[in-house]
Amino acid sequence: MYSPAVIEHFTNPRNIGYIEDATVAVQYGEPSCGDCLLVFLKIDNDILREMKYKVLGCAAAIATASMTSVLATDRSVAEALELTESEVAEALGGLPPDKMHCSNLAVGALKAALRVYLSRQEQAAEQSS
Ligand code: FES
Numbered sequence: 868m869y870s871p872a873v874i875e876h877f878t879n880p881r882n883i884g885y886i887e888d889a890t891v892a893v894q895y896g897e898p899s900c901g902d903c904l905l906v907f908l909k910i911d912n913d914i915l916r917e918m919k920y921k922v923l924g925c926a927a928a929i930a931t932a933s934m935t936s937v938l939a940t941d942r943s944v945a946e947a948l949e950l951t952e953s954e955v956a957e958a959l960g961g962l963p964p965d966k967m968h969c970s971n972l973a974v975g976a977l978k979a980a981l982r983v984y985l986s987r988q989e990q991a992a993e994q995s996s
Contacts, residue, residue: 870960873930880929882936884919891984895976899968902928906976910984913944918977927962927969934958935973948981950974 869877886892889907896903902924909917918936922929934955939947952970956962962970 868963869926869930870962872934872958872960873927873962876930876933876959877926880922880933882917882919882933882940883921885921886917886919889919891980891987893976893980893983895972895979897924897928897968897972897975900925902969902972904928904932904972904976906973906980908977908980908984910944915939915942915944915947915981920973920976922972924972925966925969927966928972930959931955931962931970932973932976935970935977939977944981944984948978950977 886907886909890910892905892907894903894905904924905921907919908915918939920932920936922932938955938958939950952974955970955974956967
């Protein structure tokens with residue numbers, strides 16, 4: 868059912884955990900199944916230096932969160948916002964059709980956190996002008 872890469876990332880997830888001094892942290896849920904993810908980003912000079920997460924979800928949710936963190940790390944904020952669910956699924960050798968929605972969780976959480984970061988940046992720029 869799952870590709871070898873999905874099984875490998877599920878059993879050995881990369882970058883799992885917290886970032887104490889995260890630039891931004893958000894909680895994000897997948898309404899269709901109730902799974903959720905806490906994501907922590909460390910951003911320096913508009914580069915995503917580190918992504919960590921805690922996930923409460925299925926095997927595919929864990930594997931896609933792991934792969935999302937690998938693919939997003941060291942991208943600029945703009946590049947990280949372009950990461951897609953299909954890119955994550957492809958990097959994992961594909962997901963079963965009924966599990967494709969699971970890749971929405973981590974990618975959605977990443978983008979929600981990046982939008983919070985950008986909104987704070989805008990607010991800070993407005994306050995200083
Ligand atoms: Fe909920 Fe996979 S079943 S994210």
